[in-house]
Amino acid sequence: MMKICLVQYKAIKADIDENIKLHIDFINQAIETNSNIIIFPELSITGYHPSIAKQLATNENDVRFKVFQTLANMHKITICIGAPIKTYNKPNIGLMIFSPNQKPYAYLKTRLAPSEINMFDSGENKTITLRGYKNIALAICYECEVVPNNETVT
16 A cells, blocks of 8 residues: 655745755654655745745755655655756746655646746656656646646556
8 A cells, every 4th residue: 555645834935954854854754654655845845936936946966955865765755845946047846756766856847827937937757657656647736727647647
């Protein structure tokens, strides 16, 4: 049986270091309940603040996030964290994914809400399924309303 932990919380605006600590607390709770996957909200590591997302943009290889890969490896849990992902122009809204003994990667939001178009770029993904879980399709917020992901999952 697979256990999925979904987190809903209010991030501290623009404070990545403090939000990392909060994420670790939630991850430890998921580990205690033997969860296989923990999924955080859209832009959970910075808070949802489009006007400053470009200044806060990062990626899954940021050294501050090594702790998530360590926890994933140690406890055999997949950790999915929302973040603005750095690009050449506007940031993407992304889900950084840390899976046990795998290289971290990011799923990028492909369909933006009308209010996000001026602040973010839409991303492209080779696949929308969570690695190692062929029946779990990824989507971020607005994508759930406008994309029938089951049509694109093979």
